[in-house]
Amino acid sequence: MKPPNDNPSSGSFSLESSRPKVPTRILCVEDNDGDFRLFQLHLGDSPLKPRPSLQRARTLSEAAELISSASDQSGPFDLIVLDLSLPDSAGPATYFRLRNLAPETAIVILSGTTDHELSLEMVQHGAQDYLPKDTLSGDLLGRSLLYALERQRVRMGMKKLNDQLQRTTCELQTTQMHLIQAEKLESLGRLAAGVAHEVKNPLGVLQMGVDYFSNKTATLGGNAELILANMQEAITRADTIIHDMLDFSRSDQLKMNLCNVNELMGSSLRMVHHELLKNKITIIKTLATNLPNVRVDGAKLEQVLINIIMNAAQAMPSGGPLLVSTFSAEFSESSHDEGSRDLERLRSGDEVIVLEVRDHGSGIPEEILPRIFEPFFTTKPTGEGTGLGLAVARRIVELHRGRLQMTNMTSPTGVRARIVLQPDFSLSPQAAPSIPQAEVPTVQFI
Amino acid sequence: MNKKRILIVDDDIPLTQSVKINLEETGDYNVLVENRSANAVATARAFRPDLVLLDYIMPGLDGGDVCTRFRDDPFLRDVPVIMITALLSNGEMGANGSVFRNGHIMVAKPIKLQKLKSCIEEQLAGVAT
Incomplete structure (x- = not known):
């Protein structure tokens, strides 16, 4: 179809000349x-x-x-x-x-x-x-x-x-949201180091107190042991929150190494094996062979994987199958970041390595889906979640110039979490894409 | 058996007090506390510790500065130092409860007595061998 006729010489008029130059x-x-x-x-x-x-x-x-x-x-x-x-x-x-x-x-x-x-x-x-x-x-x-x-x-x-104007307003609102989010993360990062020092010393005192009295429970009697166990748990919980916050302030210090994604997936699964077994979760693995390596901080990536695997397990309280897979795909993005100045960012058409975890839970309620990566946002009861897990996970993946995406799936319902990373061919044993191009699936980012 | 002499250099008074009490209660150590980092070298020279527990973030001289002065001092240069820092987390520690970073043995706050003791023993054993 032809575009609207807005050429002043083709029958419509300009303000300068109200007379048409071609027949109306x-x-x-x-x-x-x-x-x-x-x-x-x-x-x-x-x-x-x-x-x-x-x-x-x-x-x-x-x-x-x-x-x-x-x-x-x-x-x-x-x-x-x-x-x-x-x-x-x-x-x-x-x-x-x-x-x-x-x-x-x-x-x-x-x-x-x-x-x-x-x-x-x-x-x-x-x-x-x-x-x-x-x-x-x-x-x-x-x-x-x-x-x-x-x-x-x-x-x-x-x-x-x-x-x-509407488009610009919409873009402005989106940018503003991103800026607020980035600012929040930045402030959290700066805050973390300060908080860590200020809170960890008192925690250290409490820890020493617990240790002191732990040797004397026989003489303390009553519920001393239970109280001390609760105190120990509280100290560990507070320490974990600070640990998560510190991840923000120091997550730029990545120790990058060439890693095999299947090994990363395997080691992460091993670490949560006991928890999964306890929750009657069955792992179904589909790991592509001969995938190119990725240059990542293995420990950090494992942290991300463990986080999304545990989230997936928690989404299935009565147990069930958890699908984990790795594969190579062609990256495709529906909207790209116009203002990005990062030469190494992912671009549509790039070959990417995907680590996927899929549960069969009820999915994430649509109204909270946009907030799941917000720091301190949690739906878990007080004490059970810091609200930093996914925020930290995404930050870690983004520092690797990758993407972390959580998508609700239908038939069957559940959440699909994907970590998308750039392959590193430089020193990989397999320096060529492992899957024939015709079979390479496309990963669409919305 | 001679008790090992431990010097704690940390500006946090309640923390140093409780660490001192706990370590001394084990019966294995004789502990001295120094809360002002500027006095650390002088105190150490007088006390002749077998090991120093050194906080990293302190007003004035920080743990790194103090450690450098120890290494420059002929009487202190061989004394093992364990840095105790709030900048690291327990999740980052190795199986033995410590990590070697930036040339120092480091442990994270808050540390459990048992882990601290095993780190101390490990360092002391390293000196003995």
């Missing part, structure tokens, strides 16, 4: 031969120069065909003159249908003696003007059509600007 293309939708002839005569008398080119439709369906073929061939009509009473449509519906057929074209209503009020109503709904057939003249017609064209041009210009 008019479609007259009028079933009455007499009224059409009269319109033709008045148009001939009008001062419009050069003389407009005129086409006629007797019915709405005929008009639809002409509008459609004109749009395909020479671009939309500049102007439609419409009689509201046609053999296949009558009243306001005629205008609204035509409006939908030609949303960018100026419409002027040809009004009979009995439907002036209706015509006026149509003007309130977006028609550019109405012309009473009984008092029509060349002068009146010429002026009306010129103004109609000009108003439509301005209206379309405004619509275009408004659309642009």
